[in-house]
Amino acid sequence: MKKFLIALSLLLAAGAQAQVLSVRDQATVVNELLVDRFDHLLPGMMAQTGIDMWVVVSREYNEDPVLKTMLPAEWLNARRRTILVFYRDAKTGKVERLAVARYNVGQSITAAWDMKKFPHQWEALVDIIKQRNPDKIALNTSTHFNHADGIDHTDYSELLAALPADLKRRVVSAEPLAIRWLETRTEREMQIYPQLVNATHRIIEEGFSERVITPGITTADDVVWWFRQKIRDLGYDTWFHPSVEIQRAGKGLANADIIVPGDLLHVDIGITYLRLNTDIQEHAYVLKPGETAAPAALVNAFASANRLQDILTANFQQGRSGNQVLAASLKQARAEGIEPTIYTHPIGYHGHAAGPAIGMWDMQGGVPGSGDDVLRYHTAYSIELNAATAIPGWKEPVRIMLEEDAYFDESGVRYINGRQKTLLLLPRRAPSVE
Numbered sequence: 001m002k003k004f005l006i007a008l009s010l011l012l013a014a015g016a017q018a019q020v021l022s023v024r025d026q027a028t029v030v031n032e033l034l035v036d037r038f039d040h041l042l043p044g045m046m047a048q049t050g051i052d053m054w055v056v057v058s059r060e061y062n063e064d065p066v067l068k069t070m071l072p073a074e075w076l077n078a079r080r081r082t083i084l085v086f087y088r089d090a091k092t093g094k095v096e097r098l099a100v101a102r103y104n105v106g107q108s109i110t111a112a113w114d115m116k117k118f119p120h121q122w123e124a125l126v127d128i129i130k131q132r133n134p135d136k137i138a139l140n141t142s143t144h145f146n147h148a149d150g151i152d153h154t155d156y157s158e159l160l161a162a163l164p165a166d167l168k169r170r171v172v173s174a175e176p177l178a179i180r181w182l183e184t185r186t187e188r189e190m191q192i193y194p195q196l197v198n199a200t201h202r203i204i205e206e207g208f209s210e211r212v213i214t215p216g217i218t219t220a221d222d223v224v225w226w227f228r229q230k231i232r233d234l235g236y237d238t239w240f241h242p243s244v245e246i247q248r249a250g251k252g253l254a255n256a257d258i259i260v261p262g263d264l265l266h267v268d269i270g271i272t273y274l275r276l277n278t279d280i281q282e283h284a285y286v287l288k289p290g291e292t293a294a295p296a297a298l299v300n301a302f303a304s305a306n307r308l309q310d311i312l313t314a315n316f317q318q319g320r321s322g323n324q325v326l327a328a329s330l331k332q333a334r335a336e337g338i339e340p341t342i343y344t345h346p347i348g349y350h351g352h353a354a355g356p357a358i359g360m361w362d363m364q365g366g367v368p369g370s371g372d373d374v375l376r377y378h379t380a381y382s383i384e385l386n387a388a389t390a391i392p393g394w395k396e397p398v399r400i401m402l403e404e405d406a407y408f409d410e411s412g413v414r415y416i417n418g419r420q421k422t423l424l425l426l427p428r429r430a431p432s433v434e
Contacts, residue, residue, distance in 0.1 A: 020234060020235035020236065020273070021274075026073070026273075026274060027072075027073035027074060028073075029192070029274055030072075030073040030274055030275055031072055031073050031106065031107060032188075033186065033188060033189060033274070033275075034070070034072065034106065034107075034108065035107055035108055036186055036188055037181075037186060038095075038097060038108045038109075039108075040186070041181070041184055041186065042086065042095050042181070043088060043093055043094065043095045045177055045180045045181060045184070046086065046088040046095060046177060047088065047093065048180070049176045049177045049180065050136070051088075051136050051138045051172070051174060051176075051177045052087065052088045052090060052134045052135050052136055053085065053086065053087045053088075053129065053132065053134035053136060053137050053138065054084075054085070054086040054138045054174055054177055055083065055084070055085055055086075055125070055129075055137060055138065055139055055159075056070070056083070056084040056085075056086075056140060056150075056151075056174075057081070057082075057083050057084075057139075057140075057151050057155045057159065058078040058081070058082050058150065058151075058155075059078060059080065059081045059082075059152070059155065060077050060078045060079055060080055060081075060082075061077055061078075062078075062152060063077060063078050063150070064140055064150025064151060065146070065147045065148075065150050065182075065349075065350070066140055066147065066148070066150055066178050066181060066182065067082065067084065067150065069181070069182065069275065069349045070084060070105070070109075071105065071106070072105065072106030072107070074106075075105070075106070079101065079102070079103070080101075080102070081101075081121060081155070082099065082101050082105065083099065083100035083101060083121065083125055084097070084098070084099055084100075084105065084109060085097075085098040085099070085100065085112075085125070085128055085129075086098075087132050087134060096132075097109045097110065098110055098111075098112040098128060099111050099112060099113075100112060100113050100121055100124050100125045100128065101113060102115070112124075112128060122158060122159065122162035123162070125159070125162070126162050126163060126164070126167070129163075129167060130167070134170065135170065136170055136171075136172045137163075137167065137170045137171045137172070138171075138172050138173065138174035138177060139151050139156065139159070139171060139172075139173070139174055140173075140174050140175075140178055141156070141173045141174070141175070142173060142175040142178070143369065144368075144369025144370045144373075145175060145178070145179060145354055145369075145370060145373075147178065147179070147182055147350065147353070147354040148173075148174065148175040148178035148179055148182075148354065150178075178354065179354045179355060179373070180376070182348065182349050182350070182353060182354035182355075183346050183348060183353060183354050183355040183376070183379045183380075184376075184378050184379060185348060185378055185379060185380050185407065186378075189276065189348075190407060190416075192274060192276070193276060193380070193405075193407070193416050194416055194417045195273075196271060196273050196274075196276055196277075196278045197278050197280070197405050197416045197417035198417045199234070199236065199271060199273075199278075200269060200270065200271050200278045200280045201280065201282075201417060201418075203227065203230055203231065203234070203269065203271070204267055204269060204280065204282050204424075205424060206230070207223055207226055207227050207230065207267065208223075208265060208267065208282075208284035208424045208426065209424075209426065209427075210426060210427050212226050213259055213286075213426060215259055215260050215261050215263075215286055215426070216258065216259075216260055217258070218258070218259050219255070219257040219258050219259065220244040220245065220246055220257050220259060220265075221244075221257060223244045223259075223265075223267075224241070224242050224243060224244050227242040227244075227267070227269055228241065228242055231269075231271055236271040236272065236273050237271065237272040237273070238269070238270060238271055238272060239270055239271075239272050239277050239350075239351040240270060240351060242267060242268060242269040242270075243267070243268045243269075244265060244266065244267050245265070245266045245267075246259065246263050246264070246265060246266075247263070247264040247266070247394075247396075247398055247399070248260070248262060248263045248264065248394075249262060249391070249393045249394045249395075250262075250393060250395075259286060260286065261286050261287060261288040261289065262286060262288050263285070263286045264283060264284075264285055264298060264398065264423075265283060265284040265285070265286065266281065266282075266283050266401055267280075267281065267282060267283075267284075268280075268281045268401075268403065269281075270351050272351075275349060276348060276349070277347055277348065277349070277350060277351045277353075278347070278405055279347055279351050279352075279382040279384070279403055279405060280382075280403055280404060280405065281384065281401050281402055281403035281404075282402070282420045282424065283302070283400060283401075283402075283420070283423050283424065284423060284424035284425065284426060285298060285423045285424070285425055285426070286426045287425055287426060287427065293425070294423045294425065297389075297391045297392075297398075298391070298398065298423065299422070299423070300389070301387070301389035301391065301398050301400050302400050302422065302423055304338050304387040304389060304400065305385070305386065305387040305400035305401075305402050306402075306419075306421060307333075307336070307338065307387075308329075308333050308338055308340050308342075308385055308387045309383055309385065309402060309404070309419065311329050311332050311333050311336070311338075312325070312329045312342060312344065312358070312383060312385060313383060313406065313412075313413040315328045315329045315332075316375060316408055316412070316413050317375065318374075318375055318376060318377055319374050319375070320374060320375055321356060321371065321372050321373065321374050321375075322356030322357050322358040322359075322367065322370070322371040322372070322373060322374075322375070323358075323366035323367065323371040323372060325356075325358050325375065326342055326358050326359040326364070326366060326367075326371065327366065329342055329358075330342060330359075330364065333387075338387050339387060339388040339389070339397070340385065340386075340387055341359075341361060341364060341385060341386050341387075341388070342358060342359040342364070342384075342385045343358075343359045343360050343361045343384050343385065344357075344358040344359060344381055344382060344383050344384050344385060345357055345358070345381065345382055345384065346379060346380065346381055346382075347380050347381060347382045347405055348379075348380050351382075353380075355370075355373060355375075355376075355379060355381075356370065356371065356372075356373035356374060356375055357370040357371045357373075358371070358381075359371070375408065377408060377409045377410055378408075378409055379407075379408050380405060380406065380407050380408070380416070381405070381406050381407075381408060381413075382403050382404070382405055382406075383402075383403065383404050383405075383406050383413075383415075383419075384402075384403040385401075385402060385403075386399045386400060386401040386402070387399070387400050402419070402420065404418075404419040404420065405417070
């Protein structure tokens with residue numbers, strides 16, 4: 001069965017119109033991915049960060065973002081108070097995975113609470129800590145990364161109150177470990193990820209076609225809700241409500257929300273599948289009567305945005321901070337006559353995921369804290385940005401707002417399922433994808 005599912009997932013990743021797995025098969029894949037991460041990622045991450053004990057605490061319906069990614073597919077939430085303990089033995093390099101809980105947590109985390117000996121959960125946790133005597137006790141607290149700040153006030157206060165003074169002094173932030181856990185993509189995940197991005201591209205192409213849009217009748221909001229429904233009908237979920245925007249030349253209309261010939265359309269959309277997320281922005285042009293292509297000025301504006309993508313991704317270097325990548329990219333783009341705005345972010349378990357921020361739309365001088373974090377290999381990013389171009393006849397500069405998901409490793413940056421290189425056209429003509 002396992003070999004069948006592996007083969008199936010590879011087939012799905014390659015297929016242009018891949019079929020969404022059943023809920024049961026999705027759970028099998030999610031659990032296999034999780035076992036792989038615990039076995040092959042976590043030990044190295046704990047060694048790299050110098051953290052020998054990681055304690056993750058959550059209560060039901062108030063889950064730590066990290067813990068949510070560690071639960072088996074059958075667990076939709078924590079149960080009562082769930083405490084996970086990961087201890088790395090420095091001599092063997094092996095990581096012990098324990099749950100101070102009433103049940104095993106999936107296939108990988110063993111229940112380790114003797115309720116007869118320790119009626120109180122905190123007492124059981126303290127006993128586990130004492131027996132292993134770690135140098136550091138890492139908790140999910142963080143000033144700059146909300147993903148790594150998941151322990152709530154009550155749990156934090158009660159845990160520290162239960163710890164003896166000598167152990168309390170060993171408590172540290174798990175921020176570097178939590179970020180690595182969340183941001184790092186495995187080889188198996190990257191076999192699956194192209195399916196998600198491909199599906200997102202196909203949804204956009206259909207939404208920006210005559211199958212959905214009738215110029216003069218269809219509104220931008222109609223298309224927004226078509227996207228939302230389409231995602232659900234296909235068996236995916238979405239982590240944010242899609243948006244569709246219109247840019248147009250000349251005078252406005254009585255109902256500016258109605259799509260008409262000559263409009264430049266923009267969509268921002270993302271789907272969730274197998275606990276991974278996409279985040280894509282693309283454009284379409286609505287042909288006027290007699291037109292067979294978009295106006296040259298829009299084509300050139302689009303090319304400037306593609307060039308900005310190239311500049312940004314060429315500046316990716318392991319160990320370089322998000323703020324350094326941002327500054328270098330903006331400087332180079334402006335030197336080439338591009339008016340840039342860059343707001344690229346990691347993607348994976350979350351749409352706006354853990355890891356270094358490379359600008360925000362309102363922070364082009366750098367992002368304090370998260371922008372100071374550095375790029376690491378085997379991570380995924382939404383290459384999100386825009387280039388503004390003044391075009392005669394357009395009241396405002398046209399902004400080509402692009403966002404495509406990419407993967408960063410030793411070979412550089414590659415787009416997971418290509419990127420948009422030309423405008424989609426209504427009536428639809430296929431875009432070139434590299």
